[in-house]
Amino acid sequence: MVEEYYFCLYIAGKVNPNSRRAINNLRRLLAEQPHMRYTLEIVDVLENPDRAEADKIKATPTLEWRFGQQRGRLVGDFSQTEKLASLFR
Numbered sequence: 001m002v003e004e005y006y007f008c009l010y011i012a013g014k015v016n017p018n019s020r021r022a023i024n025n026l027r028r029l030l031a032e033q034p035h036m037r038y039t040l041e042i043v044d045v046l047e048n049p050d051r052a053e054a055d056k057i058k059a060t061p062t063l064e065w066r067f068g069q070q071r072g073r074l075v076g077d078f079s080q081t082e083k084l085a086s087l088f089r
Contacts, residue, residue, distance in 0.1 A: 005038035005067045012060040013046050018077050022061035025078035 009026060011019035023042065030038060045052035045060055055064070063074045 003037075003068050005036060005065060006041075007038060008041045008043060008055075008064045010043050010045055010052060010055070010057045010060050010062045010064070012044070014044055019044075019061055021077040021079065022063070026063065029078070 007026070007030075009022060011022060013019055026040070030036070030040065043051055043055075045057060059075050061075070061077055063078070065072055065074075
């Protein structure tokens with residue numbers, strides 16, 4: 001079985017500039033990884049506050065990621081893609 005990354009991006013409003021920037025930066029970086037298998041879920045905490053509370057999201061945008069036993073969270077709009085890119089190494 002090939003392992004796959006799971007990404008969940010929590011945003012606060014789809015038209016919020018920080019949310020749009022985070023989505024665009026994440027999608028651009030994922031597009032640069034053509035052989036990587038992943039699932040991307042985007043959760044708008046304004047539309048789904050119960051999910052944000054259950055997942056203990058304190059700030060947006062927040063990216064939660066899992067790969068096998070590894071997991072973590074990054075907060076920000078990913079303008080500085082080095083942190084995000086380091087996940088794929």
